[in-house]
Amino acid sequence: MSILKLENVVKTYQKHIAVNEVSFEVKKGGIFGLLGPNGAGKTSLIRIITTITGADEGTIFLDGEKLNSSHPGKIGYMPEERGLYKKMKVGEQIMYLAQLKGLSKKGAKEQIQYWFKRFGIEDWWDKKVEELSKGMQQKVQFIATVIHQPKLLILDEPFSGLDPINTNLIKDEIRRLNSEGVSIIFSTHRMEQVEEICEDIVLINNGKNILEGKVSELKHRFKENLFRIEYEGNLPSDLNAMDEANDNFEIVSNESNVLTIKVTNETVSNQVLNHLIQNGVFINNFNEILPSLNEIFIKRVNAEA
Amino acid sequence: MNKLWLIIQREYLVRVRKKTFILTTILMPLLVVALYALPVLFVKMSEDQKKIVYTDDSGYFESIPSSNSVHFKRDNRGKDALRKVYKNEGYDGVLYIPNFKSLNNDLKVEYFSDQQISVTRRESIERRLEKRIRNKKMEDAGLTQAQLDQLETSISLAEVKETMNDSGELEQKSGKGNAGLATGMGMMMGMFMYIILLIYGSMVMRSVQEEKINRIVEVIISSVKPFQLMLGKVIGVGGVGLTQILIWIILLVVFQTFALPLLGFGAAGAMPDPSAMGGVEGMDIDEVQGEAQKIMEAIFSLNWGFIIPVLIIFFLGGFFIYSSLFAAVGSAVGDDLGESQTLMFPIMLPIIISIFITMSIMNNPNSGIAVFGSIFPLFSPVVMPARLAFDPPLWEVLLSITLLLASVVFFIWLSGRIYRVGIFMYGKKITFKEIWKWLFYKG
Structure with a gap:
């Protein structure tokens, strides 16, 4: 079952195609990465999902229903460029945004008190937003995003400008909400964050969907059969000769007791390992080098161009 | 909503x-x-009543009516004597009305003081003197005070705003224009x-x-x-x-x-x-x-x-x-x-x-x-x-x-x-x- 499903969504601005036949699905209860370089069409897609703009073509389903005007109440959206009313008090500000999302006055107040307690900021109610530091404002923004207990949370570059402590705080909250069943879409161009958190991704470039799938599967799909061996002792002298003689095996590098090899399949790597051990080399570590999402991303985007 | x-x-x-x-x-x-x-x-405050002592050689000014801004007091010691003592006696200035040779249209009256007189006060004094001279001229022409009063005319324009309604009657609107x-x-x-x-x-x-x-x-x-x-x-x-x-x-x-x-x-x-x-x-x-x-x-x-x-x-x-x-x-x-x-x-x-x-x-x-x-x-x-x-x-x-x-x-x-x-x-x-x-x- 999917919380969100896009089918052939198209959005055109004047002559420019912002979203071109994009389809993907977000699993219920999953953490999903919406990736792409700047200007790829991520924000356009999010605006369509949050019903800020309408799609020209295609269908969108939220929780099995065709997207309609009641759905924004189930979505929490934190835009990349955060915005709060600078002169407004924190409490009143969140009250206002929560009521716009359809919460009652009482319900909103309860939720705010719950979150203020969670973040240990009970005394912020009467502070003006402009008196807060940027990190503090982000917390307020985050609360405003999740205050109405959305089923789907869309976070556009949620960690930009955050210090490590606040990044972790928000990350933990995202994980906790996810464990309570909230589905999450992460929009970012920073891959290392996605790798850590997301299970599935879709990669958008020039408005088109160019790659999608599970993070672990994608890594295997794009791996180059590189292995990394940390060792002690002297390498057997015939190793270089093996490299020359054998098409299945290649020494990529050998520096300060770390040997990197490229093989055609896993049996070859086992043979190499065996050979080293038989020749009295101590093996400290042996692992396969998988590509980072960053590398896959750059590779795919360059292949597109 | x-x-x-x-x-x-x-x-x-x-x-x-x-x-x-x-x-x-x-x-x-x-x-x-x-x-x-x-x-x-401010005008009111600055226009506290000034006391002016005057000497009249013309004989036309038995008294001069005072106003909020000027109080007149007649004194016959003569202008030279007054000019020396007015300050000590609590006056602000000395007004000297000479004996006019003839009542033509341009008469000169002198005012002595160590302070400059304000424009409004100057006008106030001038107008009082002018009024008296005008009355004197009228009397000379043989007009009595009763006749003089009769000469005063005040006309006020009573504006009546009215429009013709459909049945041809004139309808008046109230309110002063x-x-x-x-x-x-x-x-x-x-x-x-x-x-x-x-x-x-x-x-x-x-x-x-x-x-x-x-x-x-x-x-x-x-x-x-x-x-x-x-x-x-x-x-x-x-x-x-x-x-x-x-x-x-x-x-x-x-x-x-x-x-x-x-x-x-x-x-x-x-x-x-x-x-x-x-x-x-x-x-x-x-x-x-x-x-x-x-x-x-x-x-x-x-x-x-x-x-x-x-x-x-x-x-x-x-x-x-x-x-x-x-x-x-x-x-x-x-x-x-x-x-x-x-x-x-x-x-x-x-x-x-x-x-x-x-x-x-x-x-x-x-x-x-x-x-x-x-x-x-x-x-x-x-x-x-x-x-x-x-x-x-x-x-x-x-x-x-x-x-x-x-x-x-x-x-x-x-x-x-x-x-x-x-x-x-x-x-x-x-x-x-x-x-x-x-x-x-x-x-």
């Missing part, structure tokens, strides 16, 4: 609670009153509308720009429609304006009835009038106060029960038209100041034209241009309030209001079309051609 109400509430409360709002709302009327009351007050007063009031109301439209219009524009620049609009638009946000803002800010105007009206009435009489002059100066100002020349301060009293009476005789509600309708109508247009411009430009100037120009233009129309029609408040200006919806919010003091025909007011309301609907709709696109446009040079295209975008 509920969300619209939330937005209106926020826009209203955020502004009304501001210290600057409270300050300007309370200080403005104080300032206005002070602006007109203080000069009069006062053209000078109407001109003053008209200009004031026109200017007031002009200023208030600009202030509140640009307030809406700045607020839209702020929301666009700090991107909160993206958060809000995911829960409400752009049109709701814009409408809520316009209504909210309009409520602020209305509140301010109502407080001003109340405060002015309170000042009028309580504070000014306490200061010792019956609301003089609170409402300046060009004709009255022009009338200062040739009168002394006591007479000016009498005139001010008349003006106040005339002001109160205007049909305020009609004018105030109509004024409020035109404020709201004009405000909705212009502030929604300002909102549209604010949404299109974001933080580019130069660009906003260019786009604001076509909106400012009709407001500026309407104030020119107002100024030009003051002499002829029922001319063709006046009627057109007070009915055409882009001008009427400024021009019609200015004409109200001239008691325009009811049908013109009603037609103007009808057109105004229709235009409000149209311009809010138009601005909404621009706003919903503009608010999400970033980093693009906006032209009028571009905005024209936005009108036809589909949702």
